[in-house]
Amino acid sequence: MSSDANTPVLRNCIRLPLAEDELLEVTAKAKDYAIMHGAAMRSKTAFSPDSLNFAPFVLVPSSFPRKEFEKAVALQPIINRLMHNVAHDEEFITTTLAETIKVDEFTANLFNIYRKVLAHGFTQKTSLGMLRSDLMLESGCPELSPRALRTAAGEDGGQDAGAAVGQIAGAVGAAGVGTAAGTGSKEKEEQKEHREVQLSRATKEPERRATGAHSAYCCWKQVEINTIASGFGHLGPASKTIQRFVLSELGHADKLHNMPDNNALAGLCDGMVKAWDIYAKPQAVILFIIEDVSYNICDQRFHEFYIRETYPHIKVLRRTLTEVHREGKLGQSKELLLGSQEVAVIYFRAGYEPGHYHSQAEWDARYLMETSLAIKCPSIHYHLAGTKKVQQALAQPAVLERFINDPEEIKAVGKIFTGLYSLDDNEAGNASYEMALRTPERFVLKPQREGGGNNVYGVDIPDALKRMSRVERSAWILMDLIHPPLTKGYMVRPGGDMPPQIVDMVSELGIFGVVIGDAEHIVHNYQAGHMLRTKLSTANEGGVAAGLGALDSPYLIDSDDEDEQK
Ligand code: ADP
Numbered sequence: 001m002s003s004d005a006n007t008p009v010l011r012n013c014i015r016l017p018l019a020e021d022e023l024l025e026v027t028a029k030a031k032d033y034a035i036m037h038g039a040a041m042r043s044k045t046a047f048s049p050d051s052l053n054f055a056p057f058v059l060v061p062s063s064f065p066r067k068e069f070e071k072a073v074a075l076q077p078i079i080n081r082l083m084h085n086v087a088h089d090e091e092f093i094t095t096t097l098a099e100t101i102k103v104d105e106f107t108a109n110l111f112n113i114y115r116k117v118l119a120h121g122f123t124q125k126t127s128l129g130m131l132r133s134d135l136m137l138e139s140g141c142p143e144l145s146p147r148a149l150r151t152a153a154g155e156d157g158g159q160d161a162g163a164a165v166g167q168i169a170g171a172v173g174a175a176g177v178g179t180a181a182g183t184g185s186k187e188k189e190e191q192k193e194h195r196e197v198q199l200s201r202a203t204k205e206p207e208r209r210a211t212g213a214h215s216a217y218c219c220w221k222q223v224e225i226n227t228i229a230s231g232f233g234h235l236g237p238a239s240k241t242i243q244r245f246v247l248s249e250l251g252h253a254d255k256l257h258n259m260p261d262n263n264a265l266a267g268l269c270d271g272m273v274k275a276w277d278i279y280a281k282p283q284a285v286i287l288f289i290i291e292d293v294s295y296n297i298c299d300q301r302f303h304e305f306y307i308r309e310t311y312p313h314i315k316v317l318r319r320t321l322t323e324v325h326r327e328g329k330l331g332q333s334k335e336l337l338l339g340s341q342e343v344a345v346i347y348f349r350a351g352y353e354p355g356h357y358h359s360q361a362e363w364d365a366r367y368l369m370e371t372s373l374a375i376k377c378p379s380i381h382y383h384l385a386g387t388k389k390v391q392q393a394l395a396q397p398a399v400l401e402r403f404i405n406d407p408e409e410i411k412a413v414g415k416i417f418t419g420l421y422s423l424d425d426n427e428a429g430n431a432s433y434e435m436a437l438r439t440p441e442r443f444v445l446k447p448q449r450e451g452g453g454n455n456v457y458g459v460d461i462p463d464a465l466k467r468m469s470r471v472e473r474s475a476w477i478l479m480d481l482i483h484p485p486l487t488k489g490y491m492v493r494p495g496g497d498m499p500p501q502i503v504d505m506v507s508e509l510g511i512f513g514v515v516i517g518d519a520e521h522i523v524h525n526y527q528a529g530h531m532l533r534t535k536l537s538t539a540n541e542g543g544v545a546a547g548l549g550a551l552d553s554p555y556l557i558d559s560d561d562e563d564e565q566k
Pocket residue numbers: 002134223224444446449450451452453454455479480481482483508540541542
């Protein structure tokens with residue numbers, strides 16, 4: 001959807017295509033390897049609680065510029081702190097969502113819980129944030145890579161493109177977030193490097209055109225920030241496990257060092273256990289709130305099993321919202337009790353979409369949990385802070401200053417936002433509306449929903465907008481489409497072609513973060529691994545369970561990689 005003939009292609013980590021017999025053999029092995037290492041899901045078409053299919057995966061890892069990856073990792077604790085501060089800013093949340101809740105019933109229901117909890121005071125002041133910041137490389141990055149300079153992507157332009165990636169990523173790295181305590185001289189140096197990079201790109205461009213090669217440098221932009229049910233804590237690391245196996249089978253063990261460590265499962269589960277420690281009741285359990293049917297079961301059970309194996313004294317329970325309504329009550333100190341078991345920590349893997357609330361009973365259950373002493377992931381204010389509307393508001397100039405003190409950090413975070421526009425019923429909102437009607441192909445239209453499949457893309461936007469009243473438009477936001485570079489590779493799916501065909505793909509990286517604290521203090525704040533999802537370049541969205549996306553993991557590339565494509 002967001003790619004065209006000018007879209008650059010990132011070079012592959014190994015030379016493709018593979019010989020057919022080798023491809024057949026390694027794919028068959030990798031499928032079994034995936035199932036046997038829990039890179040699996042329940043089938044939606046032939047559901048059985050007793051069996052699993054492997055989850056779709058990309059056979060070899062997709063390339064990602066190392067410096068951009070490192071920048072995303074370094075930025076995560078700052079994003080964690082930002083979201084923590086946003087979640088605790090009652091005035092900001094209330095004014096930002098004021099128009100939205102007039103027309104969006106789901107967000108209004110969440111907001112009503114928030115309002116009631118505020119009125120009575122928070123029983124539990126500590127929140128557990130397990131966030132995932134999702135991002136895509138932007139091949140049309142205005143700062144460093146004018147799209148106009150680029151030529152059509154050729155099959156064998158890999159080396160040159162890779163060099164450009166590393167070269168410019170290097171310049172960005174020099175301005176990296178990790179070095180936030182910057183000085184004026186650093187800035188000058190940054191500008192100098194920037195100019196040099198631009199110059200070298202510009203002078204090399206005729207060469208590239210002549211060889212049919214292309215430049216594929218990309219910065220990255222945030223797609224969204226998730227504060228509820230941030231999945232793939234297990235499937236992220238599991239993807240690396242499969243692809244590490246495949247690269248080794250194909251004789252490329254020497255390349256494994258370019259696949260970054262990924263301890264997402266441990267990082268997230270340890271976060272839950274840190275919250276459990278803060279609650280400080282040895283008999284209390286951790287409760288997972290689950291859907292009625294969990295297709296993505298490995299991505300929940302592995303969390304549960306990790307906790308039991310690493311901390312044998314901690315029990316995990318799984319309950320639906322309906323079950324919590326039936327079994328749950330508050331004790332004398334407002335502790336959440338399920339039967340006789342006290343709950344220390346609640347981890348919501350459901351509750352983020354209207355379909356999870358079948359009736360008032362599920363809303364009552366959510367409210368019961370919010371008023372309880374249990375530490376919630378997310379608490380209601382964290383959930384609201386993760387709405388698309390709040391993301392749009394944060395991208396407005398000067399808003400970040402409200403939440404971040406350090407000017408370097410403000411600059412670094414500001415750069416990750418692509419254009420985000422309000423559709424509220426006011427002058428600015430109406431201007432965005434007109435802009436969307438004029439050039440819909442530049443945008444994606446998003447409602448206040450999570451979980452995929454809710455957005456409207458490009459040419460479909462005008463019809464969708466025209467069906468809404470001016471007021472109804474405030475339930476939505478408008479966002480610039482991001483144009484990620486392509487990668488080429490084999491996508492392996494249950495029931496798919498054998499051998500798989502080479503397809504054009506685009507990836508979305510998710511960086512996990514854990515933050516624990518209350519309105520005054522943050523007691524834990526760390527980055528906790530990553531996940532990469534890859535979809536066909538023709539698909540708008542890439543949900544893995546939805547069938548378009550596939551598990552993947554990054555293969556980091558730099559300018560000094562001489563051996564690519566061997
Ligand atoms: P959800 O909460 O449903 O996951 P997202 O904002 O993540 O909503 O959008 C779903 C998917 O749509 C993303 O995973 C991505 O593939 C695609 N998408 C979202 N925003 C953009 C964008 N600005 N440019 C390109 N693709 C986008």
